[in-house]
Amino acid sequence: MTKERIALAMVVVLALLPLLFAAMGESYYLTVATRMMIFGIAALSLDLILGFGGLISLGHAVYLGIGGYAVGILDFYGISNGFVQLGVATLASAGAALFIGAVSLRTSGVFFLMITLAFSQMVYFLAISINSFGGDDGLTLNAHSDLGLNFGNTQVFYYFVLACLAFFLWLSFRIVRSRFGMLLRGMKFNESRMIAIGFPTFRYKLTAFVISGAICGFAGALLANQTLFVSPSIMQWSRSGDLLVMVIAGGMGTIVGPVIGAIMFLLLEKVLASFTTYWGALLGMVLIALVLMGKTGLLGGMAKGGRPHG
Amino acid sequence: MAEPMSDVLLETRQIRKRYGGIVASDGIDLDVQRGSLHAIIGPNGAGKTTLIAQLAGQLRPDSGTILFDGQPVDRLPAYQRARGGFARSFQITNVILELTVLDNLALAVQAREPHSFRFWTDASRDPSLREPARHVLDTIGLSTRADVPAGQLSHGEKRALEIGIALATEPKLLLLDEPLAGTGPEEAARVVKLLASIKGQLTILMIEHDMDAVFALADVISVLVSGRIIASGLPTAIRANPDVRRAYLGDEGAA
Ligand SMILES: Nc1ncnc2c1ncn2[C@@H]1O[C@H](COP(=O)(O)OP(=O)(O)O)[C@@H](O)[C@H]1O
Numbered sequence A: 001m002t003k004e005r006i007a008l009a010m011v012v013v014l015a016l017l018p019l020l021f022a023a024m025g026e027s028y029y030l031t032v033a034t035r036m037m038i039f040g041i042a043a044l045s046l047d048l049i050l051g052f053g054g055l056i057s058l059g060h061a062v063y064l065g066i067g068g069y070a071v072g073i074l075d076f077y078g079i080s081n082g083f084v085q086l087g088v089a090t091l092a093s094a095g096a097a098l099f100i101g102a103v104s105l106r107t108s109g110v111f112f113l114m115i116t117l118a119f120s121q122m123v124y125f126l127a128i129s130i131n132s133f134g135g136d137d138g139l140t141l142n143a144h145s146d147l148g149l150n151f152g153n154t155q156v157f158y159y160f161v162l163a164c165l166a167f168f169l170w171l172s173f174r175i176v177r178s179r180f181g182m183l184l185r186g187m188k189f190n191e192s193r194m195i196a197i198g199f200p201t202f203r204y205k206l207t208a209f210v211i212s213g214a215i216c217g218f219a220g221a222l223l224a225n226q227t228l229f230v231s232p233s234i235m236q237w238s239r240s241g242d243l244l245v246m247v248i249a250g251g252m253g254t255i256v257g258p259v260i261g262a263i264m265f266l267l268l269e270k271v272l273a274s275f276t277t278y279w280g281a282l283l284g285m286v287l288i289a290l291v292l293m294g295k296t297g298l299l300g301g302m303a304k305g306g307r308p309h310g
Numbered sequence B: 001m002a003e004p005m006s007d008v009l010l011e012t013r014q015i016r017k018r019y020g021g022i023v024a025s026d027g028i029d030l031d032v033q034r035g036s037l038h039a040i041i042g043p044n045g046a047g048k049t050t051l052i053a054q055l056a057g058q059l060r061p062d063s064g065t066i067l068f069d070g071q072p073v074d075r076l077p078a079y080q081r082a083r084g085g086f087a088r089s090f091q092i093t094n095v096i097l098e099l100t101v102l103d104n105l106a107l108a109v110q111a112r113e114p115h116s117f118r119f120w121t122d123a124s125r126d127p128s129l130r131e132p133a134r135h136v137l138d139t140i141g142l143s144t145r146a147d148v149p150a151g152q153l154s155h156g157e158k159r160a161l162e163i164g165i166a167l168a169t170e171p172k173l174l175l176l177d178e179p180l181a182g183t184g185p186e187e188a189a190r191v192v193k194l195l196a197s198i199k200g201q202l203t204i205l206m207i208e209h210d211m212d213a214v215f216a217l218a219d220v221i222s223v224l225v226s227g228r229i230i231a232s233g234l235p236t237a238i239r240a241n242p243d244v245r246r247a248y249l250g251d252e253g254a255a
């Protein structure tokens, strides 16, 4: 099965899921599934730079935070227009990614990891220290983003998030197959050769970084809408680690794998947490098992037969 | 300033480069005639790879100047030199092992375009990339290997692809760093044949150890020893030059 088919199948299953939950009378599951899809978008955005660009960012959750706070702060000042809120969330995250990328992309490997972590920690502590926006306690929203849709209805919000997920899947598949995507892959495997044949690689890496940050910021705005709440913990560094795990376990460089990785991750988190308070350790073991099963992650094994890296 | 119509495509003046105590380039003056195949020979550690890297822009000389088509390129980064018509191959094969042979070449074709901020069309189906890439594929004799990941090629095939990537950028000047490195006799013959087929279509500066290949292909030969050009001239003259024989050719010169 190609990755596009897997993605399509997944979207179809997700579209039918609410019917199943309704039949079971378990509407709470819908909220859980919505959260999974939002993290799916965030993981997909990380895959663009990690799986295709080879950039291991340990600060990606910062864009969840920036997107979430953009919505929260606009709401705080009484601006509830959803187009403005989602637009600002996306642009603010893109801007932050432009700045963070312009600095961090001059380094690589462990240094890149540390600088992205440092930036995300700076924003994290900034959020904690600004008391007018709730500081450590976080910021409660007055209302959902107003797009003319009733986001208070969990079904409506579920389908909106699903539509966003489907859109970003489609967008990402286009991007990675484009000239830009080919170049991104070339740089990941052999940057010096790409420079030697005439590509100014930095600006392309930075562009990928900005696109990735923007999508993740959009996911952050969705997250704020789901909980009507945003707090610094949304961008804790461990959250960035979770995103990395979702991408790696789901299958780097497959676009749809990380979405499945996000769903599995949150599912395991829920299931394991109901058995034991030491679920973190258990999750770690499951992940090690996953990685040992195949170094390319869940989808790495599943998506054979598709065009390589497509 | 050189004349724009000059027959010299590449000119270096007093290139110097030190690595700590080692002088890798000790005032190199070199003129490469347009359309020629100019070979540089010299023992291991003579500074041949260092010279190529300075020409292509991966390394900066400590001093000296490089003129390309009469214009100094000293300040241009490697990618701009590539866009201006330089291409190099590497002594140690430097292809993208994870991508297919055709993708490697298509990326090199793509590098000629003004920019790659193109996010929409499917690059792997775009004839404006694939057709020139296939053309190079034919030239380097790998038509049947188009969809094989480059990592699965034999060593000789990789050497051909290495040259193909450089060719696909449609350079004016091709810098080849030991194209025959590590090849067996059959593979070497194949690469020599490839080089003979492209010779004359563009200017080539080739570093090579294999004397048979050098004397078969080169129009001009320069001899680099300890970072200095000790002799430069026609193959017959180089073969007869007593300094060269003493310093480098040894018994092979008589062969
Ligand atoms: N990065 C480096 N650092 C220190 N010394 C180097 C470096 N690269 C090359 N050298 C030295 O410079 C000299 C020339 O090297 P090189 O240009 O690779 O020679 P060649 O290609 O002719 O074999 C050698 O003595 C080599 O050891």
Ligand SMILES: [Mg+2]
Pocket: B048, B049, B050, B091
């Ligand atoms: Mg060398």
